[in-house]
Amino acid sequence: MRNILIIGAGRSSSSLIKYLLEKSRTADLHICIGDVSKEAAAQKIQGYENASAIELDVFIKEAREAAIQQADVVISMLPARFHIEVAKDCVRFGKHMVTASYISDEMKALDEAAKEKGLVFMNEIGLDPGIDHMSAMQIIDRIKEDGGNMLLFESFCGGLVAPESDTNLWNYKFTWNPRNVVLAGQGGASMFIQEGTYKYIPYHKLFRRTEFLTINGSGKFEAYANRDSLKYRSIYGLEDIKTMYRGTVRKVGFSRAWNVFVQLGMTDDTYTIENSEHLSYRDFTNLFLAYSPSDSVELKFRSYLKIDQDDLMWEKFLELDLFNASKKVGLKNATPAQILQKILMDSWTLESDDKDMIVMHHIFGYEKDGTKHQIESSMVIKGDDQTYTAMAKTVGLPVAMAALAILDGKIKTPGVQLPIRKEVYEPILKELEEYGILFHEKEVPYLGYNPESVKG
Secondary structure: OEEEEEEOOOHHHHHHHHHHHHHHOOOOEEEEEEEOOHHHHHHOOOOOOOEEEEEOOOOOHHHHHHHHHOOOEEEEOOOHHHHHHHHHHHHHHOOEEEEOOOOOHHHHOOHHHHHHOOOEEEOOOEOOOEHHHHHHHHHHHHHHHOOOEEEEEEEEEEEEEOHHHOOOOOOOOEOOOHHHHHOOOOOOOEEEEEOOEEEEEOHHHHHHOEEEEEOOOOOEEEEEEOOEOOOHHHHOOOOOOOEEEEEEEEEOOHHHHHHHHHHHOOOOOOOOOOOHHHOEHHHHHHOOOOOOOOOOHHHHHHHHHOOOOOOHHHHHHHHOOOOOOOOEOOOOOOOHHHHHHHHHHHHHEOOOOOOEEEEEEEEEEEEEOOEEEEEEEEEEEEOOOOOOOHHHHHHHHHHHHHHHHHHOOOOOOOEEEOOOOHHHHHHHHHHHHHOOOOOEEEEEOOOOOOOOOOOO
16 A cells, blocks of 8 residues: 655645545555644544544654655645755655645755655645646647747736625635735845836835736736746746736735735834733734824824725725724734734634635737737636635645656656646646636737736
């Protein structure tokens, strides 16, 4: 029997584990689920015989090594910063490894060692990164093979709330790690290239430089730029492309309102606030406004940010209880970003019957035989429920499929890699269609850069 070790039994692992459990009988698999909570791991087994749950703290070296030595393939669903010790053990003990996370410098450094041992270390094979890579490369390779020359590539992805569960003025709820949402865009300028001109958007301008999209009957959306779009030119073999842009999708109006938090400094995670646990939400908001013995917090807020009282955006902030004097922060030595996250989670946490939605949209511009063409390719996926969310499906299923393909010898190329080769993306994209995860593609007139965009 072949052994797959899954480290981490959190929300993102539900569809991954279900897929492998369902394959376990016919594919001769034993699935071992390791988590710091053995109970959480055991709950995912669902009565399958070819599975076991163990308590596994990756910081306990002996336990980690013992679990990895028993596996043929290791799937790490841990936070990205914790993959590296697992990866080093996989090299040491000769085990293949799969993660959904971006390739870190530390992971990249293991490439030669993995190749020497014939090990596949597949990374970036979840949603974004993952399905974005595979779906993009499938069309890029097709265009090139048909004699086309790529001129433009734009890619957008976002985890949103499904329309039937959209019950707040922000048209948004947390479908993934809330901390990542609060800190999005920080750490340097967002970089891309547009019509041959390099563009850099500093963090304090990011949410006012958006691109607008209309996606396959699902409505109008906006997107703000991801941190570094430029590196994907070499990754995708598009070194000479004139336009390369990657962005995060939200419903229209979100970015303008979110920019208020950025301008106030509420998303800052670099310092802590004294006595933060005793602050009310109103006190927290007032920290970022000028002192006035006569003006209310609400008046100072609107005046500083130039928001009219009858502006819908003002209603958005009222909805979040930012001016509530009775609700307490309750977090000791918290940063502004941590406090903002706490406040937002009160309003943006998915209810038990809510459904999430994933939107992904690619734009390909190319020239062939002197004529310019443009292709749009879109995916819109809704979750089933709170366990099998759209996010869990689109992250977990590609990971599971890759792990099984490695075990079956269908993915053979060794080394630290992402899924941009045909041997990886073709079978996985085909199988994903069986689970309703598919793209709708159409030819449109060539427009070059998006004329609705304000990103330039």
